[in-house]
Amino acid sequence: MKTKKQEALVNSFLTTMGDETWPLYLEIAKHLSELGYNPKKEGSRISFKHDRHNKQIAKMGTTRGKKPAPIFMLRFSACKDYSQKFADIVKDAVAKYPNDARNCIIDGCNYCAGEPITHVYSYTFPNGETKFHCGAYALKVPDITVDDMEEIKRLISEEHVYLMKHEAGVSES
Numbered sequence: 520m521k522t523k524k525q526e527a528l529v530n531s532f533l534t535t536m537g538d539e540t541w542p543l544y545l546e547i548a549k550h551l552s553e554l555g556y557n558p559k560k561e562g563s564r565i566s567f568k569h570d571r572h573n574k575q576i577a578k579m580g581t582t583r584g585k586k587p588a589p590i591f592m593l594r595f596s597a598c599k600d601y602s603q604k605f606a607d608i609v610k611d612a613v614a615k616y617p618n619d620a621r622n623c624i625i626d627g628c629n630y631c632a633g634e635p636i637t638h639v640y641s642y643t644f645p646n647g648e649t650k651f652h653c654g655a656y657a658l659k660v661p662d663i664t665v666d667d668m669e670e671i672k673r674l675i676s677e678e679h680v681y682l683m684k685h686e687a688g689v690s691e692s
Contacts, residue, residue: 601674
């Protein structure tokens with residue numbers, strides 16, 4: 520983390536997680552920090568935003584309720600090449616909220632920069648129908664394992680490049 524205060528904030532959330540979970544979340548938080556994302560407390564979670572574009576790219580923390588469980592949410596809408604696990608996450612989002620991308624695709628996006636089709640989640644069903652979900656949202660990534668870490672970091676990096684270019688006007692390689 521950039522500062523001791525940010526490190527303390529992240530560690531305070533991670534200490535509530537199980538021994539298998541917190542090292543994974545710490546690795547993600549460190550990767551986000553290396554890219555310039557700052558943690559900010561939001562209830563039982565922390566969100567990560569960049570000073571240059573102020574868009575949220577990830578959230579982590581615990582669910583609310585009697586039995587809190589670890590939760591990680593990631594914005595990866597500008598990414599088009601991902602595993603079946605992430606395709607299923609997108610499929611669930613478009614199925615649960617079938618009209619969520621109406622403003623993005625039909626009415627014109629007024630929140631995100633760039634052409635809407637480049638930053639909305641999309642899923643093509645077996646019948647050939649493609650549905651969309653607003654790309655401004657971080658989607659819940661369930662059951663993170665060590666095997667998911669490289670893909671998560673790659674998706675974060677790809678989304679970061681998109682956000683820096685389209686939201687901050689900065690080209691990064």
